[in-house]
Amino acid sequence: MSTATRKVHLHVGTPKTGTSYLQHVLYHNRPKLHRHGIVYPADRFDAHFLAALDLMRMPWGGLEAQAIGAWDALAAKVRRAHGDAIISHEILATASRAQIGRALESLGHGTDSEIHLVLSVRDLVRQIPAEWQENVKHRAALGYCRFLDQIRDPRREGRIPTWFWGVQEIPDILDRWGADLPPEHIHVVTVPPAGGSPELLWKRFVAAFGLDGIDLQLDGERKNPSLGAAETTLIRRINRAANEELEPAHYRPLVRELLAHQTLSRRTATPRLALPPDVHAWATGLEEAWIGEIRARGYDVIGDLDDLRGVTPVIDFADPDHPDEAVVASAAVDALKAVLLDHARLQRELAQRDGELRDTQRQMEKAYLRPTYRLREKLVRRLETGSTGRLAMKAYRRARGRSSRSA
Amino acid sequence: MAEGAQREREARAWGWVAHLRDGGTTPWSAWGSAAGADEQFGRYLPGAQQLELLRRLNQRRLPAPELADRVLAASAPGRGLPDLGLVGVLPASAFGPPPVDPAALPADELVRVASALIAEDVVAAGDPVERRQPRLLRRRYRLLGDPELANPLRDALVADGRPPGGRRSTVVVAGTDLESMLVHLWTARSLGAGVRPWPDWLRLELGRATVPGRIDLAELAAEWVPRVGSDRVHVVLDDPRRAGRLAGRRRHVPIRPLSADAIELARRTAPVVGTLVTPEQRTALMWQRLRPVLAAHPGPPLRVPRRHRPWLTDRTDDLRRRLAAGDYAVHGVLADPVEHPAGRAGVRGPDDDRVLALAVELLLGPRIGTAQAEREAT
Numbered sequence: 001m002s003t004a005t006r007k008v009h010l011h012v013g014t015p016k017t018g019t020s021y022l023q024h025v026l027y028h029n030r031p032k033l034h035r036h037g038i039v040y041p042a043d044r045f046d047a048h049f050l051a052a053l054d055l056m057r058m059p060w061g062g063l064e065a066q067a068i069g070a071w072d073a074l075a076a077k078v079r080r081a082h083g084d085a086i087i088s089h090e091i092l093a094t095a096s097r098a099q100i101g102r103a104l105e106s107l108g109h110g111t112d113s114e115i116h117l118v119l120s121v122r123d124l125v126r127q128i129p130a131e132w133q134e135n136v137k138h139r140a141a142l143g144y145c146r147f148l149d150q151i152r153d154p155r156r157e158g159r160i161p162t163w164f165w166g167v168q169e170i171p172d173i174l175d176r177w178g179a180d181l182p183p184e185h186i187h188v189v190t191v192p193p194a195g196g197s198p199e200l201l202w203k204r205f206v207a208a209f210g211l212d213g214i215d216l217q218l219d220g221e222r223k224n225p226s227l228g229a230a231e232t233t234l235i236r237r238i239n240r241a242a243n244e245e246l247e248p249a250h251y252r253p254l255v256r257e258l259l260a261h262q263t264l265s266r267r268t269a270t271p272r273l274a275l276p277p278d279v280h281a282w283a284t285g286l287e288e289a290w291i292g293e294i295r296a297r298g299y300d301v302i303g304d305l306d307d308l309r310g311v312t313p314v315i316d317f318a319d320p321d322h323p324d325e326a327v328v329a330s331a332a333v334d335a336l337k338a339v340l341l342d343h344a345r346l347q348r349e350l351a352q353r354d355g356e357l358r359d360t361q362r363q364m365e366k367a368y369l370r371p372t373y374r375l376r377e378k379l380v381r382r383l384e385t386g387s388t389g390r391l392a393m394k395a396y397r398r399a400r401g402r403s404s405r406s407a
Numbered sequence: 408m409a410e411g412a413q414r415e416r417e418a419r420a421w422g423w424v425a426h427l428r429d430g431g432t433t434p435w436s437a438w439g440s441a442a443g444a445d446e447q448f449g450r451y452l453p454g455a456q457q458l459e460l461l462r463r464l465n466q467r468r469l470p471a472p473e474l475a476d477r478v479l480a481a482s483a484p485g486r487g488l489p490d491l492g493l494v495g496v497l498p499a500s501a502f503g504p505p506p507v508d509p510a511a512l513p514a515d516e517l518v519r520v521a522s523a524l525i526a527e528d529v530v531a532a533g534d535p536v537e538r539r540q541p542r543l544l545r546r547r548y549r550l551l552g553d554p555e556l557a558n559p560l561r562d563a564l565v566a567d568g569r570p571p572g573g574r575r576s577t578v579v580v581a582g583t584d585l586e587s588m589l590v591h592l593w594t595a596r597s598l599g600a601g602v603r604p605w606p607d608w609l610r611l612e613l614g615r616a617t618v619p620g621r622i623d624l625a626e627l628a629a630e631w632v633p634r635v636g637s638d639r640v641h642v643v644l645d646d647p648r649r650a651g652r653l654a655g656r657r658r659h660v661p662i663r664p665l666s667a668d669a670i671e672l673a674r675r676t677a678p679v680v681g682t683l684v685t686p687e688q689r690t691a692l693m694w695q696r697l698r699p700v701l702a703a704h705p706g707p708p709l710r711v712p713r714r715h716r717p718w719l720t721d722r723t724d725d726l727r728r729r730l731a732a733g734d735y736a737v738h739g740v741l742a743d744p745v746e747h748p749a750g751r752a753g754v755r756g757p758d759d760d761r762v763l764a765l766a767v768e769l770l771l772g773p774r775i776g777t778a779q780a781e782r783e784a785t
Contacts, residue, residue: 057523
């Protein structure tokens with residue numbers, strides 16, 4: 001008989017299914033959620049990402065140093081809290097069975113917590129190009145065609161396919177995460193087809209996480225915006241040219257944020273990235289198999305499994321491996337402009353800091369140039385040159401009650 | 408009927424797990440016995456990687472039961488293949504990674520699991536050495552240059568209450584021949600924040616116009632001359648003991664070289680240690696806990712492939728010219744690239760099978776940080 005005192009909604013993926021938006025809303029509504037007996041335990045926006053890195057011992061460009069102990073701390077907060085809890089990060093989808101066992105145990109599975117697994121899912125026809133784009137925004141330099149070849153290779157060897165299937169293969173993720181949970185505690189949230197009402201996905205999340213009746217603030221949307229085909233190609237070319245020399249710490253703010261998210265994603269009139277028509281049949285075949293499997297397992301589906309069927313192939317496929325060079329060039333001009341403006345902003349900031357530093361230096365010099373200071377400095381220097389003087393200085397410092405050697 | 412067959416297949420797999428836990432070495436492909444129900448000791452079957460690593464450990468020497476359990480419960484850290492199923496256990500499925508014969512797994516995947524366990528041992532060994540309070544009367548110094556020469560010496564000085572820095576320091580730039588310095592630099596990065604595999608890293612460095620800044624002895628020395636004066640800057644190429652004396656240490660700090668495979672194992676382990684402790688602690692633990700243990704396992708040294716000899720010669724000449732033109736003391740002469748005699752030629756890169764063999768030795772040896780491990784390391 002269960003003695004659970006709280007429900008823990010554990011959202012483990014998949015990427016590109018509105019997870020950033022969900023996490024943004026939950027993070028910024030923590031006090032309101034708390035008043036309704038739901039804890040979203042995070043003292044920074046990426047707290048659950050850090051916890052996931054810690055659970056899976058995953059290096060992430062130096063960020064892992066901030067993640068040490070983050071999972072246990074998160075689990076402890078969940079178990080201390082009076083009320084239900086929500087944990088959400090999409091990279092949890094790749095966790096191994098051992099890591100999942102540890103995660104569930106630390107959250108009190110089988111003792112004081114009732115775990116509800118939430119997996120938000122989207123059709124492969126949209127997920128595949130989105131994953132390639134995400135790889136490119138994380139420094140990948142491989143072309144779209146090579147990416148598609150790698151993920152279709154049944155051996156699944158190498159970084160790209162292991163990651164792709166780890167976070168996208170819905171039945172396998174549910175197998176790993178759901179092995180110890182009853183199917184009615186596993187909630188599959190489907191992302192509506194493109195062009196549908198933007199509120200619909202949110203309503204499904206509300207149902208999955210038990211947020212009905214809570215008036216959450218939904219503005220200030222935090223998007224993970226997408227790029228067009230030519231724009232993605234531009235980033236890939238930049239990766240190829242700069243990867244060897246650009247440190248990870250600089251890549252994220254300059255390439256991913258400034259160029260991709262803040263600049264190139266605004267070019268919404270250019271052709272979008274899509275699945276090539278010749279790969280479409282393979283992807284939809286998988287979708288059908290997955291739909292059948294999920295239906296057979298009897299999970300709680302929020303939405304419609306038909307949403308997992310991708311749309312028909314695009315007619316004018318914009319191949320990012322053979323892009324319209326004029327579009328790439330115009331994207332490059334936009335990118336260069338953004339870099340110039342940002343550089344100018346930094347120059348202004350630098351000049352301002354330089355002025356502040358000079359002011360401080362002048363004031364310090366003024367203080368040092370006071371006759372009494374100079375006299376004292378001269379005296380100390382003279383005393384330090386002889387053994388008697390050094391002894392006198394030692395005695396003085398001891399009497400003064402500090403060990404500093406400064407004058 | 409089908410369910411019964413499936414139960415039989417799973418029982419066979421659990422039987423193999425029990426066999427391995429008892430120290431067995433039979434490969435999965437030759438295994439036939441089923442386990443009793445009481446021998447199914449886990450919530451799920453361990454992955455093929457974990458099971459095969461345990462079999463390799465058993466082949467070498469019987470591990471302690473605690474180690475066997477740790478291996479079976481381990482997760483491969485970071486990105487890479489997920490835990491794989493055993494071929495012939497699960498029915499053919501359209502989902503999940505394809506099951507494998509564990510004996511056919513690449514050594515690299517087993518090293519990945521082993522690195523997680525070694526990293527845990529390194530962290531469990533705890534802070535390396537007690538440090539004396541800084542001495543009031545000590546020589547002020549800064550130690551730069553070849554990290555394999557400078558870092559252990561600096562660590563010894565710090566432990567002895569002689570931290571670097573301070574006004575009017577003597578700047579000691581330690582170096583040796585350029586090929587060794589390149590290997591040493593990759594070693595230091597492998598023990599530190601992380602670095603690409605040797606062939607990739609070397610290709611990148613050899614593509615640059617200058618030698619890496621950390622081992623550009625002339626540049627390092629020249630940078631310090633205006634700050635401390637030319638009489639306080641020494642480039643030491645002849646004898647590491649001289650570097651120690653100039654920095655204020657009379658006792659020699661012996662530095663045991665690492666084999667190519669030991670460096671690679673460190674490179675694989677350091678990122679995992681970095682997920683468990685802060686970067687500063689990682690560096691200290693890797694240099695002072697893991698490095699001595701790795702150095703106790705001999706193996707072929709790492710060499711720059713012969714085809715890069717012209718690059719080494721050019722850069723050595725250039726560095727030698729700049730050192731000669733510098734306004735500071737240079738002790739010794741920068742050696743020419745060496746033609747290594749047959750038998751001591753070393754290797755052009757680490758080898759996954761040897762790295763795995765070394766990882767197995769480390770796991771089966773005394774726990775890192777224990778008195779026995781320290782004794783064997785010295």
